[in-house]
Amino acid sequence: MSAVLSPRKPAAVAAAAVVPTRPRGRPRKTALERDDGNRRRDLITAAARLFHRKGFAATRTRDIAEAVGMRSGSPFYHFASKQALLFAVMDEGMRSAIAQQAQALQQACSAGADACGQLHALVRNHFDVLLGPRSDFIPVMLYEARAISPAQRRALAHLTSEYEAAWVPVLQALRAQGRLRCDVKLARLLIFGALNWSVQWFSARKGVSLDALTDAALALFIAPAHKETP
């Protein structure tokens, strides 16, 4: 285990030439120990964390390698470039955000939530994606978009469209009820802005919870239901 975590000690370099029976280099792990496919995922996770903390430009591929116990050149065995690694973070982040959102919405609907309840579920889930425990990916995607290529941006735009598509019918229903007093498209853009910006100021340790934040946002955007006039 410690051999995996600190593979940097040059054990006995001088002795190596004198003991030819021992295979050269450090002992290779077997294919099983190497748990191949997960190394790529490890890199993505570590990259997401570092890109989130320090930004893409300030993160060196060496930092990412070190974070998963690789040497400086090894990430390029898994990814063609630093940019490809960034894209993988964003792509992976969007795909799991979409899945997570679908589940949250499904759950609300099967509990009989109305449009307002569905929006609550969407907003709460979005805050979780932005600020929750596994929130390294989407903030990177939101705030490092300039570092990827136009083609990559297009690919991600498809995913974000898919993500946002779930909001449209919900907002339209609220609009029809008179509880959203603004063009649906603009409302979507403004509301996403309000939520996405929380990445800049939210601190988990002090102040509001994600639940309280969700309530505040809904109170701000959505008018109370009309009283029925009997």
Add this chain to the structure above:
Amino acid sequence: MSAVLSPRKPAAVAAAAVVPTRPRGRPRKTALERDDGNRRRDLITAAARLFHRKGFAATRTRDIAEAVGMRSGSPFYHFASKQALLFAVMDEGMRSAIAQQAQALQQACSAGADACGQLHALVRNHFDVLLGPRSDFIPVMLYEARAISPAQRRALAHLTSEYEAAWVPVLQALRAQGRLRCDVKLARLLIFGALNWSVQWFSARKGVSLDALTDAALALFIAPAHKETP
């Protein structure tokens, strides 16, 4: 004029050694032609434009120098570092945004605007700062904060506090009127988010005007005035 704009031609290099009466190097401009203090401002303006377009990391100091007709090393005569130039962009941007906002609010007040009218003026001005003709500075400040030092961030935080302070009494008044249904502090953060995010999607050529955008935002955030119950 063209000598200023394209000072890169090596005119007659070989001849230079043969004509010693001519002073070495290209003809110096006089102190008057050099209009000293404004070169610094030129650099800030060009830097703001490039940082906004391409981002801080992707902009080379050489690009900035070229944009104002200097050679690659010359910006460092005016600024100690690339980071200092970035900070100057942000600082300058905040100071003029504060001044512009004070004027807009003053104008609304002396026209007898109520709290809602004042918020309208603040939002409209903020969209102008973010998206209007002189909008290179604040977007850079909003989206390149990670590239400056903690001390510089603190200095800017004071200015943003000052900028935001003007919003507080207006929001409080609307809250007291029941037209803002959310804690004032959270409302401020969410509303700024909604507006600031417009930098990511607004396009001047297609779609809404800044006036229409302002109306939509106010309709979304602020409830209609209560009908007076006589």
Add this chain to the structure above:
DNA sequence: CCTACCGATCGGTAGG
């Protein structure tokens, strides 16, 4: 403010 540089950094690669 230009000329002529330097020197560190860092993404990336050849070969095993």
Add this chain to the structure above:
DNA sequence: CCTACCGATCGGTAGG
């Protein structure tokens, strides 16, 4: 996936 390395880039500087 490591070793050993390259090579371009780019912020920054000495001296005038």
